[in-house]
Amino acid sequence: IVNGKVATANTSGLTIGSVDDAADSEYGDNLNALVKRTYNTGLLPADTRLCLYANSKTADRGPYGNSVGENGTLSLAAAETGSEIQAVSGFSASNYSRKGYDADFDFSSTGFSIAFWIKSSGTVVAEYFVHRARPAPGTNAQIYVKFQSSGKIEFTQSTTVTDSAVSANAYDDGKWHFVVCRRGDFTLGGSSGTPFELYVDGVLDGEDTSMNIGGSLDDASATLSIGIDSDTANPATSATLSLLRISKSVPTAAQIRQMYEAENGMFVANAKCLLQGATDAVLHVDIDPITGNVIATQADSQVIWNGLVAETIRSIA
Numbered sequence: 001i002v003n004g005k006v007a008t009a010n011t012s013g014l015t016i017g018s019v020d021d022a023a024d025s026e027y028g029d030n031l032n033a034l035v036k037r038t039y040n041t042g043l044l045p046a047d048t049r050l051c052l053y054a055n056s057k058t059a060d061r062g063p064y065g066n067s068v069g070e071n072g073t074l075s076l077a078a079a080e081t082g083s084e085i086q087a088v089s090g091f092s093a094s095n096y097s098r099k100g101y102d103a104d105f106d107f108s109s110t111g112f113s114i115a116f117w118i119k120s121s122g123t124v125v126a127e128y129f130v131h132r133a134r135p136a137p138g139t140n141a142q143i144y145v146k147f148q149s150s151g152k153i154e155f156t157q158s159t160t161v162t163d164s165a166v167s168a169n170a171y172d173d174g175k176w177h178f179v180v181c182r183r184g185d186f187t188l189g190g191s192s193g194t195p196f197e198l199y200v201d202g203v204l205d206g207e208d209t210s211m212n213i214g215g216s217l218d219d220a221s222a223t224l225s226i227g228i229d230s231d232t233a234n235p236a237t238s239a240t241l242s243l244l245r246i247s248k249s250v251p252t253a254a255q256i257r258q259m260y261e262a263e264n265g266m267f268v269a270n271a272k273c274l275l276q277g278a279t280d281a282v283l284h285v286d287i288d289p290i291t292g293n294v295i296a297t298q299a300d301s302q303v304i305w306n307g308l309v310a311e312t313i314r315s316i317a
Contacts, residue, residue: 159215
């Protein structure tokens with residue numbers, strides 16, 4: 001641990017993260033990314049319940065093993081030309097991801113966050129990225145993140161009342177953007193101290209300051225739909241998604257910025273963001289106290305990591 005930066009390693013891969021000693025049990029805590037030869041999770045907030053689309057269409061790279069079913073056939077390809085991070089596209093009325101009811105996504109009055117990278121070629125209709133609800137939810141619990149027809153991003157929770165945070169700007173511009181939705185714990189803050197916010201590229205871009213509180217967000221009939229809504233409508237046909245994380249914790253504004261800065265370089269052409277050795281085993285790891293860069297040594301390679309991007313790669317005889 002150096003200046004709040006953490007790096008650990010073993011035969012299974014490299015972990016890069018940070019420690020927030022001032023954080024309580026919900027707001028903040030730690031961020032950690034697992035890096036292997038085949039995938040990079042991105043920075044995971046505490047108690048991440050799902051890490052999807054990390055170089056896979058179905059696997060959960062987080063600790064809960066919540067693999068998600070692929071309906072139809074989605075596309076998995078490099079996020080940008082030559083980049084090692086991959087992204088999922090091809091969403092339609094017959095191609096999407098869905099997981100049946102799972103209590104891991106019952107948030108009731110607890111805090112939670114949803115984070116992902118998205119690129120859109122342009123939209124003129126509503127497109128759902130994440131929808132946790134039963135079909136035709138009515139006044140039953142639902143949580144969703146979607147494009148409005150204007151290209152603005154909307155984060156909503158709804159039971160008998162509704163809270164929505166809408167981005168001030170449109171993001172269907174063909175560029176990669178990092179989206180984080182966070183909702184605080186009612187039991188910690190109450191209506192006046194509970195954030196309901198939407199961040200884009202590390203900056204607050206929409207919020208609901210009224211925070212209506214009514215009903216529970218738990219629903220034993222709810223499914224988790226990715227790239228479409230719970231009614232199998234409004235598919236994200238223009239969208240490409242990567243590194244979707246759903247967590248039962250609330251990263252701070254500073255941590256959201258940290259996530260964006262660490263991951264931004266992964267979504268450019270020829271980005272290197274995986275272990276470069278012949279195996280996942282990392283023999284030694286250290287942190288530069290001046291730059292904060294992580295130096296990881298394997299049997300046949302040494303990599304200097306700037307955030308979650310391999311900045312310098314050296315071969316070892």
